[in-house]
Amino acid sequence: MVTRRKYSLPNCTLILEGLSEAGATRENPSVLSVLVNAECHLQGYPQPLGGGRDFLESLVRVTSRYAQEILSGVRVPPSEDSPPEIVRLAPLDNHLHRLTALTDPDGASLGGTPRHLDLTSVQLFDLVEAIDQFLEDSCALPDWSLELQPISRKEANTGQPLVQRAAPALLGVSSLAAAALVLSFLPVPKEIRRPEEPVPQSSNSEVLEGSQANAGTGEPPTPPTPAEPAATPSPVASPSEDEDKKSDEKPASTDDLPKTLDTAEEITDPTKLNTLQQFLRQQIIAKSDAKITPESDLVYRVNVGQDGSVLGYKPENQAAKDYSGDTPLTGLRYVPTEGGTATAESYGDFRVVFKPNGQPEISPWKGYSGKPSPAPEITDDAELGRLAAKTREQIYEKWTIEPIFENPLEFRVGVTEDGTIVEYSPINQPAYDYEGETPLAELRQYQESFVEKDGEIQQKPLAQFKVVFTPRGIVEISPVRGW
């Protein structure tokens, strides 16, 4: 017997046609148990999408997954191993969602060529709801049900370069050491030396000056000097762990081990570390209004959560101890208002050195395990043209003083896609000398170069321009990579 089920929403109607098997469903003979044809009518598109079981399965699977991505914001690119889907969904720039129905792999066509249907959020929701109503309906394909699974950490990461993780045993050691570190503002016995670092020291432990990590320069690593008191796991950690259990009753000033830090994962991925390093650098520079001028280097070990918050820090030499409280780090440490310490799911471990000349140097405590990917860059010509114009406009607006220099000043300027100047550096000597004559410092907004996505700090893509201020008051802008 032929049976038809229809699910109508304002923007979407799903119609299933099939057969009901009398034997299997005696109590309710109208149950659609074998699907013959499925049709999906969407408002604004006269011709419906349609197909057999494969089409419906693909439609349900893909739409359901996409709805989940909208809810979580976690997108998973289709894996190469999975068979191609008949139906696809992808976001468009203008808040629309493109539903594509392809000819199926067997060559049977679904209404000819692939069809694109651009849906608004409300239309897409109606499609999802039609599917959900069908899945809830015990009179249609009762063996189908809504199967929802959270996207795994692994799947969610496939879009990014894989984290080069250290061996698990090593992670165990380092997270223990880090655990000890964060709580152990307790005095550390002087005679205890730093244990042999089990990590092969990276060949490109770098001290950041410019915005790019100059990985691969072959510079010797700068391992912690043996004279430094070290955070050692065993003797310090055990008593402190006991204290942690009572930590809830303690005032905010004590530095407790954040509860999750012993389970928190240390970030070893060079790109992520590099991003955190730059974020930390910018935070420190932004806080540097109270300039400290130490007579010797102040060395601190600083833990930064994946969202860029400073979880804790520890002076690593006597001078650092003396100055502790006077450095920008004090103001940066994130202290939850109700007391205790901030927690994070993963963290980066950094060495921060305040130099007598005032310039902080920041590098990963254990160096880099590989080369960080270069910062994402805007390369589209049209986009570069638009941003160049926007940058020029901003500069002219603020550059009101008569030029007093005689030679052109050349700068490299990094601009985000919304036209914000987030970094710049002088290229030639006059630019160094007359930097203050330009409005770049006033225009630059450090904090705009990062964005938090899913609790992680990420770098925004930048357009890199060469900006020249001429003595005649003209601003020339060109992309660093050329047009």
Next chain:
Amino acid sequence: MVSTISTDRTKPAILSGLRDIPIATEGCPRRTRTQIDLILLALEALNLKGSEDILALSKQLELQGIIKNRVVLWQLRSTNPWRRFSQRRPLTQAEAKALVTIACQLARRWTVPIRQLLQEYDKLQQAQAPIDKSPHLSYYLERFRKHFRSRMNPSRSGVIAYKADEKLNELGMKLLAQLLFCTGTSGAQRLWVSLFDGEV
């Protein structure tokens, strides 16, 4: 503490549609906590007496074993690390389920305005017109920004990203679209599972 209450009251039948998600950490991950609070914040921006509604629904759905009163509700929501007075306590899955269930019920109650606002937004987008052309949308977004700014800690890095009005508007619109997906037949299950994307 919730754990001292008899198991029957902490496992109301209405939550049984949401299954436990196997996660390694004690309590819900950070993104889960933030997202639940933001969803509720968007609902409050839609409706003048949002927080009253949450408490009333908690009673109606017999979730009082979990959300006893206003203070507990505030504590649960303040497990969102972005909050000014962020709470250090964990958010258990049962507590999160209760909040998700309430949020989805409220969203369903507000299906019509949610759809209308999103349709107005689509029209403005197509006409490339600014949001303030729609008084309804402007009103929602203004309330959303106000709620967000008064409750979130502006020095948290996650919050810094929303300093500009436009960024907050984008977040408000994103949450509104997410609320729409909460209104459906399986909205609560969909929202619940999505909260753990990338966390298992």
